[in-house]
Amino acid sequence: MRIPNFIVLAGLLALPGLATFANGAELQNERSAVEECGAHSESAMRECLSKRSQQSKRMLEQTEAQAAARLSMWDEDSKYISRAKEKLRTSSKAFEQYRDAQCAFDSSLGGGAIGNALEMRRLGCLIGLNTRRSEQLNSTVAALPAK
């Protein structure tokens, strides 16, 4: 039995964190993450940024799932929907490659600092790029007319 698309989307929006994420309330940029984690010593700050980085990754995964669900709901011929979904997957893979390379570059700008500090730079970068990617995906599919 095929499950209607609007039920799939409603289910996705009901996932913990996703509904609030969808309206941007949970979005956190790199600067605010570093600012908030800065209430700790350097060792605890790294742990804090590591947790925030994992959160941002999960948020992005949820946003990607939500974007795919919105495409399923799109009032368009199925072949164009399939093509858009394929492009979304390609785009997500390319983003991950870019993000990892860019954050390695950002980390390298710590120069010869100790490893803990280099890792904090990398984690801050990951949070920032995951957040921006989530925002971009949300806004890209938000205006698609539903069936």
Added chain:
Amino acid sequence: MATQAPIKTAFEKWQDGLSKAINDPRWDAYDGEIKTAVSELNQHLKSTSGFRQLDWRLIKAMLWTESGASSSEWHTKPMQIGVPGDPGLASFLSNREGGELILPPKWQGRLTIGTVRTIPSHNIRAGIGYLLMRTAYFEFQSVLASDEKTIHEVTIKHGDSLATIAKAQGCTPEILRKLNPTANVLRPAQILRFQPGSIQRVITRWRPISTDNIAQRYNGGGDPYYAKKLDYAFRLIRS
């Protein structure tokens, strides 16, 4: 009318946490280690050009900023050097980037990747050593052998150059030029003076050891508030 307390920034929260440390003896646990390590390094490096004595309290402020007694890392890596994958510790102990000039001889070979990651006193010494390595300017220069002060002579043969003579006699072309300032053109049977020596890495000068420079050279911008934190901790400790 009740007034609402202003919301504290993250930096203010960090300050609050540190203010409680000043009367907590756990935060002074490494004072002896820090003093000894800094004193040995000051003694070892005092003859290098432009070196200014390191204040042990600044290192204590770094320990408070890097970990602090409320952190589990305080008991293993209080200076946070040597976390998994840290290229800094490996470069410090490699003896190829200047670490060998920073560490006093009695500590050469005693610090290893394993001990720095697990023994707080070793982590402190590696952290200070790495900071100093990152603060020094290094150059490769001709250095006379310390155990051989005699000036020798060598007779030029056909086809000799300063480079071949230096190689054959265990010195450098720079030493030969310095001891023979008029020998611009070499002729067979000419006598040249030389002293044994080699090209070595040396410390030529130092960056100021300020909180801004520590933030830049040790933390590398990982925490934008690092210098501010260090300033605050240093002020607390001095008071």
